[in-house]
Amino acid sequence: MRKNHFLFALTLICVLLGMIIGIQYNTVKKQNSLTENQRLTELTATLKKVQDEKDALQAHLEEKEKIIKDYENGLNYGATVENLQSEIGQLRVFSGLTEVRGPGIMVSMNDSSIKKSGDSNAYLVHAEDILAVMNELNVAGAEAVSINGQRLVGKSSVSCAGSIVMVNGERVAAPFEILAVGDGDILQSALKFPGGVVDNLAPWGIEIIIKKEAEVVVPPYTQTVLWKAPVLEQEVVQ
Amino acid sequence: MIAPILGLILGVLIGVASKVVIMNDSSIKKSGDSNAYLVHAEDILAVMNELNVAGAEAVSINGQRLVGKSSVSCAGSIVMVNGERVAAPFEILAVGDGDILQSALKFPGGVVDNLAPWGIEIIIKKEAEVVVPPYTQTVLWKAPVLEQEVVQ
Incomplete structure (x- = not known):
């Protein structure tokens, strides 16, 4: 009678332990796939962002190439002036002189x-x-x-x-x-x-x-800048 | 007037009396x-x-x-x-x-x-x-600029 009682308890413990291990295994498996999915969506978002950036840069490059072509043509003063004006506009935005x-x-x-x-x-x-x-x-x-x-x-x-x-x-x-x-x-x-x-x-x-x-x-920058340093090169990089 | 100032803001500067901090x-x-x-x-x-x-x-x-x-x-x-x-x-x-x-x-x-x-x-x-040295990064503007008022 006493031995049976002991066996019964042991069986119960084994069954419980088995269930716990089973649940644990399944949870861990699910979590892994969940993080993998997250990584994947994250990477997809990054890829899309980089592709957008590449497109924007490509457009930027084409625009610059067109400007260079305009300069090379030389005769088209109107286009040159227009290009210079748009460049000044961009630089103004960059240096904070515009709203x-x-x-x-x-x-x-x-x-x-x-x-x-x-x-x-x-x-x-x-x-x-x-x-x-x-x-x-x-x-x-x-x-x-x-x-x-x-x-x-x-x-x-x-x-x-x-x-x-x-x-x-x-x-x-x-x-x-x-x-x-x-x-x-x-x-x-x-x-x-x-x-x-x-x-x-x-x-x-x-x-x-x-x-x-x-x-x-x-608002734009409104202070007056009194430059003292001499400028050697006026290379425009933008 | 504007162009040289903008050039200064973007361009290479050489100073007469200047400072290096390491x-x-x-x-x-x-x-x-x-x-x-x-x-x-x-x-x-x-x-x-x-x-x-x-x-x-x-x-x-x-x-x-x-x-x-x-x-x-x-x-x-x-x-x-x-x-x-x-x-x-x-x-x-x-x-x-x-x-x-x-x-x-x-x-x-x-x-x-x-x-x-x-x-x-x-x-x-x-x-x-x-x-x-000048700023060399490319800026991709997203915000619309409404006014191009020159204050300088």
Whole structure:
């Protein structure tokens, strides 16, 4: 009787163990195929993106070849002037001298409203935070970025000046409104990823609002640049 | 008037009094987080921003020119600038008033001061002439441009 009881328990354990192993095996198998599928869709998306980029570059190349042909023909002054004008237009956009409109995001940053003891500096928006946000937007492929009306160009700088922040040599103060033209979803996730800029500022109560907009208007660079360095070559690469 | 300015923004610049900054990972072998002894994307961004604050006319890092669309990001053991891989030692070139640029980097509590405890090797040299290369990436614009207002 006692031996039977023991056998019964052993059988039960074996059956349970078998079921568990079976379920485990099937789950692992399913998961593997799931990740494989994900990889595949990811790769397909990448392929499509690269193909689109290739098409765009091909079009770009054809356009440039046509321009070279126009120059070689020499006689067609109208076309040459037109080409130069369109080139100047492109360079203006590139150097931030034009207004840029398009879909994008608006990031609003404000000092913390939390009243806590300790260093009050920690609860303010600093120049480095703004620099980090703008850099992250550029990393995510923003086509134009501005902060409180100051367009981000190659010579742009962000520095601390007491209670305010200097951008492009102009005073800007909180609340900071950063506008970026580009793919709204990509820009948004670039800022929000764990360990990213927004995440790092959250503990200090810095108020960051990120809004996706159908159209943002990024203003042009308005400062006057007094160049001192001599230019040796005026090679246009774009 | 516009064309030479645009040329300046895109073209090769040669400065009269300029600056070379060389940054390299720390050679100190210490226990603890080895990340602290490396040059990070944020450090490079800080140096380039500080040079612009001091009025640099053109800045480049390892051949990548700093423009409006430039970005610096971390990509594992290397750094991506303008979407191109760059690695230590980082050589930052800036055209501008050498003395101002130098003191902008070296002031107490400034970027160089902050990196010193970690042994990051920073060499700042004033040069009679530096050549800052142009931006060479192709930009594929997607945003529509409505107005082409010239402000300059």
